[in-house]
Amino acid sequence: MAESPKIKMDEKMKEIMTGYYIEAKTASETGKKVAWITSGGPVEPLIAMDVIPVYPENHGAMIGASKMGGDLCERAEAMGYSGDLCSYARSDIASAVIEGGPIGGLPKPDMLVACNNICGTVMKWYEVLARFYNVPLFIFDTPMCHTEYREESKRYVKRQVLEYIAFLETVCKKKFDYDVMAEVGRRSIQAQQLWQAVLDTAMARPSPMTAFDGFYHLALIVTLRGTQIAVEYYKDLLKEMEERVSRGTGAVPNEKYRLMWDNLPIWYRLKWLSRKFAAHNACLVADTYNTAWCRSLRYIHSEDFLDSMAEGYTRMYLNIGIDQMADTIIEMVQKYKADGLVMHSNRSCKPYSFGQFDIARMVRERAGIPCLMIESHMVDERSFSESQTETRIDAFMEMISSTPH
Amino acid sequence: MNELSLFIQAAAHPDECAARIQNQGKKIIGYLCSYTPEEIIHAAGAHPVRLFGTGETILNADRHLQSYCCSLARGVLENAVSGRLDFLDGAVFPHTCDTIQRLSDIWRLNTDFGFFADVVLPVKFDTESARDYLREVLEKFKEELERWLNITITDQSLGRSFEIYNTIRKKLTELYELKSENPELISGRDLAAVVKGTMIMERDSLPDHLGRLIAEIKSGLYTRSDTGKKKRLILSGSICDHPDFYELLEKSGGIVVGDDLCTGERFFEGEIEQTGSPMKAISRRYAERTICPAKHVSERARGEALIKKVKDRNAQGVIFLFVKFCDPHAFDYPYIKEMLEKESIPGIMIEVEDQLPPEGQLKTRFETFIHML
Ligand code: SF4
Numbered sequence: 086m087a088e089s090p091k092i093k094m095d096e097k098m099k100e101i102m103t104g105y106y107i108e109a110k111t112a113s114e115t116g117k118k119v120a121w122i123t124s125g126g127p128v129e130p131l132i133a134m135d136v137i138p139v140y141p142e143n144h145g146a147m148i149g150a151s152k153m154g155g156d157l158c159e160r161a162e163a164m165g166y167s168g169d170l171c172s173y174a175r176s177d178i179a180s181a182v183i184e185g186g187p188i189g190g191l192p193k194p195d196m197l198v199a200c201n202n203i204c205g206t207v208m209k210w211y212e213v214l215a216r217f218y219n220v221p222l223f224i225f226d227t228p229m230c231h232t233e234y235r236e237e238s239k240r241y242v243k244r245q246v247l248e249y250i251a252f253l254e255t256v257c258k259k260k261f262d263y264d265v266m267a268e269v270g271r272r273s274i275q276a277q278q279l280w281q282a283v284l285d286t287a288m289a290r291p292s293p294m295t296a297f298d299g300f301y302h303l304a305l306i307v308t309l310r311g312t313q314i315a316v317e318y319y320k321d322l323l324k325e326m327e328e329r330v331s332r333g334t335g336a337v338p339n340e341k342y343r344l345m346w347d348n349l350p351i352w353y354r355l356k357w358l359s360r361k362f363a364a365h366n367a368c369l370v371a372d373t374y375n376t377a378w379c380r381s382l383r384y385i386h387s388e389d390f391l392d393s394m395a396e397g398y399t400r401m402y403l404n405i406g407i408d409q410m411a412d413t414i415i416e417m418v419q420k421y422k423a424d425g426l427v428m429h430s431n432r433s434c435k436p437y438s439f440g441q442f443d444i445a446r447m448v449r450e451r452a453g454i455p456c457l458m459i460e461s462h463m464v465d466e467r468s469f470s471e472s473q474t475e476t477r478i479d480a481f482m483e484m485i486s487s488t489p490h
Numbered sequence: 491m492n493e494l495s496l497f498i499q500a501a502a503h504p505d506e507c508a509a510r511i512q513n514q515g516k517k518i519i520g521y522l523c524s525y526t527p528e529e530i531i532h533a534a535g536a537h538p539v540r541l542f543g544t545g546e547t548i549l550n551a552d553r554h555l556q557s558y559c560c561s562l563a564r565g566v567l568e569n570a571v572s573g574r575l576d577f578l579d580g581a582v583f584p585h586t587c588d589t590i591q592r593l594s595d596i597w598r599l600n601t602d603f604g605f606f607a608d609v610v611l612p613v614k615f616d617t618e619s620a621r622d623y624l625r626e627v628l629e630k631f632k633e634e635l636e637r638w639l640n641i642t643i644t645d646q647s648l649g650r651s652f653e654i655y656n657t658i659r660k661k662l663t664e665l666y667e668l669k670s671e672n673p674e675l676i677s678g679r680d681l682a683a684v685v686k687g688t689m690i691m692e693r694d695s696l697p698d699h700l701g702r703l704i705a706e707i708k709s710g711l712y713t714r715s716d717t718g719k720k721k722r723l724i725l726s727g728s729i730c731d732h733p734d735f736y737e738l739l740e741k742s743g744g745i746v747v748g749d750d751l752c753t754g755e756r757f758f759e760g761e762i763e764q765t766g767s768p769m770k771a772i773s774r775r776y777a778e779r780t781i782c783p784a785k786h787v788s789e790r791a792r793g794e795a796l797i798k799k800v801k802d803r804n805a806q807g808v809i810f811l812f813v814k815f816c817d818p819h820a821f822d823y824p825y826i827k828e829m830l831e832k833e834s835i836p837g838i839m840i841e842v843e844d845q846l847p848p849e850g851q852l853k854t855r856f857e858t859f860i861h862m863l
């Protein structure tokens with residue numbers, strides 16, 4: 086089997102992330118404050134305050150990718166945390182306590198910011214952290230938009246934006262600079278637009294990248310959106326992808342089938358899965374996870390970033406009803422011309438996974454494509470059954486290849 | 491027929507009880523959470539009924555919810571899509587855990603009972619903006635009911651409902667006090683049936699029923715002979731819909747003298763003030779009562795409340811009764827356990843699904859624990 090060509094920007098990503106973690110880990114020496122924040126949380130005000138944002142979920146992904154999740158999750162279980170809890174939370178809590186994991190634990194936080202636009206788990210997880218580190222916790226509460234973004238939610242979230250700023254001013258002991266904020270907001274939007282443009286290159290046939298590549302290059306839109314570094318990085322990545330498209334270089338050498346992925350990656354099996362699908366000449370061209378970080382583009386504006394971010398952050402992918410989630414997937418199936426949908430039924434993430442059966446039914450009925458369901462805990466490799474997953478993927482690809490295209 | 495048997499019957503056959511009330515022309519609204527503003531439903535002339543898991547095999551809910559979903563959500567959905575909840579005219583889903591959020595979506599798309607509402611409560615009650623939002627959300631819910639029933643819910647009817655609910659809550663508190671002071675007066679199993687009954691039976695007459703029940707209890711009508719020395723315990727968790735649980739515990743030498751359950755004290759704790767805006771009054775009670783782990787007022791509020799309860803009730807230990815796959819409770823367990831240990835209060839954790847663990851196994855665990863106290 087031909088190996089897929091390496092993305093040149095991979096190296097750059099490694100370099101930036103290493104630099105980022107070194108800066109974060111030496112914050113106590115440089116006098117900068119560190120905030121731990123959830124992946125879907127409003128990070129821009131932190132950047133504007135020159136606070137270093139640290140993402141336990143990104144840390145969780147690293148733990149998963151370095152296959153240390155099983156061990157850390159087991160330690161969390163020994164501390165009394167049920168093995169049925171989110172494996173990001175379990176592995177991160179354990180690594181905080183034992184200062185373990187791939188980078189010896191994250192730098193200690195000066196404050197915690199939990200935004201529940203992705204799940205209720207983060208609130209419970211950050212309460213654990215607040216008790217452990219004994220630092221202030223800000224809960225940014227974004228009421229779920231089952232069917233709509235209601236007026237009363239709007240008012241509530243907007244008030245919290247102001248409370249959030251007041252919280253930062255207290256912890257950082259300095260005034261919030263609204264001009265800097267506007268600049269950070271512009272850069273955040275720009276990075277999100279660039280990230281969307283990168284993902285859009287996958288509309289090409291063959292696609293220059295797979296969703297698996299996306300999971301890797303996603304790190305900066307999560308951790309550094311609002312900084313110039315992220316903007317520059319995605320400009321370069323976009324250029325590389327566009328060059329691939331113009332040369333006709335596909336991420337999967339003989340791309341024949343195009344698939345979509347739903348839910349978080351199975352971090353400890355990325356390579357295995359990516360090879361597995363490539364062996365079937367199938368490219369994962371789109372997914373619901375990578376795109377979650379540009380979803381708010383339709384609601385936020387650079388002229389009034391702070392005000393519009395309330396809506397952007399509240400209407401995140403996981404904070405809407407499953408019928409809207411199905412609509413989003415169906416739009417993407419059409420946009421990226423996918424032949425099938427692979428759903429990761431993720432025991433770690435209930436808000437992402439419950440409802441998948443109904444979503445699968447809607448996608449089958451309305452987009453006319455088949456759906457595959459594979460189950461795991463995204464970071465806890467002990468739960469993964471390779472042979473079962475393999476059999477299911479093979480059978481699924483068999484079915485896709487036997488339907489006329 | 492004595493008063494107790496009324497409650498026991500309603501608790502054992504909620505569907506029959508609800509169907510009878512429906513026949514009197516009342517709309518039946520199902521709910522799953524103790525943050526459901528029952529008073530508004532009641533003031534609208536409708537009848538709120540709490541839904542519990544199923545005792546039946548999961549056949550149809552499997553098409554919507556994975557096996558790693560808690561048995562409560564799966565069980566309720568199973569009942570709903572299998573036609574066992576056809577007495578419902580609607581349902582309401584207050585915002586609690588992630589599981590219930592998705593259950594609400596699945597319910598909205600797969601059932602057709604008539605009324606449906608999400609009441610997207612704030613997750614925190616410790617800020618003014620959250621409390622204001624809470625009030626507005628309740629106001630919206632009231633409007634939805636009004637539109638559905640084509641009525642106006644007046645402040646007067648709300649006031650009347652508050653009074654009924656306050657009386658019910660006060661009487662339940664009194665019952666718990668009686669049990670705590672004189673455990674032999676009523677068995678744990680029966681007391682649990684009374685509380686469950688109050689989530690199902692017609693509310694207007696409940697104050698009277700409860701009043702007579704308390705009189706009967708005091709007169710010794712239900713006093714049990716097996717009143718050997720029992721260890722006093724607090725039960726903490728989400729729901730306990732297992733009458734056998736209490737019986738087995740008592741047989742093993744323990745009694746529940748208080749709880750921190752969504753189907754127990756958290757459900758009936760606190761009064762609604764009769765002054766000022768009604769929605770504000772309801773939200774004040776929510777903000778002041780002991781929180782559920784899916785809500786936030788501070789990082790240690792639940793642990794502190796539990797320790798206080800153990801002390802107030804003069805209890806010797808805590809039984810954590812968790813529904814498997816329930817995230818909010820599982821997250822709080824380690825720190826609360828640790829807080830208890832610092833106070834030298836022993837605790838054990840028991841995980842259940844729709845069914846209790848095998849009797850023998852449970853009994854051994856109870857006995858070992860109680861022995862240690
Ligand atoms: S994986 Fe799911 S449950 Fe875990 S933190 Fe992320 S959104 Fe929450």
Ligand code: SF4
Pocket residue numbers: 560561562563586587588589590728784813815816817818819
């Ligand atoms: S038992 Fe736990 S997970 Fe299940 S509905 Fe209740 S709070 Fe949610």
